[in-house]
Amino acid sequence: MKDKATEYLNRAVYKDISRPSIQAIARRANDRVATDGHRLHRETDLPTATPSLSNGDDFNTYPNVGLVIDSLPALQSTCIGMVSKSQLKDLKALCKLDRSRLPCEFIFKGDKLVIKSGDSLKNIKFEYELLDFKCDGEANVVLDLRYFVDTILEADKQFTIEYRGEGYAIVIKNQLNLEAYVMPCLRH
Helix, strand or coil, rough: CCCHHHHHHHHCCCCCCCHHHCCCECCCCCCCCECCCCEEEECCCCCCCCEECCCCCCCCHCCCCCHHHHCCCCCCCEEECCCCCCHHHHHHHHHHHHCCCCCEEEECCCEEEEEEEECCCCCCCCCEEEECCEEECCEEEEEHHHHHHHHCCCCCCEEEEEECCCCCCCCEEEEECEEEEEECCCCC
């Protein structure tokens, strides 16, 4: 599981040299985290250890990710589902169509999750329905499609999406004690 967890965390490590303090995986007391400033990937329920960074830098330079993790408001709705191999392949192909950000509308409703291309995507128009979802409420949020796809470690494995209100991070949890906190895109 460690290899999958490290792969998952590395997807959120900041790649640009302009912010060296977030170019590594951070070990906090009971978890490991990685962020690029727009999303945070987290491995939970680890044995307690001394905080450190995987690249050997001083842990005190890492942002206080507890501000994101610990300050979320009450849960408003939850979707539980999975993405098939063919759906994941389709979503990855959409991500390759445009190298810039891919803000998409995510609509949680009843027995499906609908992903629609946003207005800012002038050359890419799509509406994609994921039908293997059960949602206990309704929500509508704009997320970068790449960030959503990066949270899916494996196809055909169940995960949960938690919506906590307009402007708050969407929390995506899988069955390997891995979580992602994805900040919504601004609506134009």
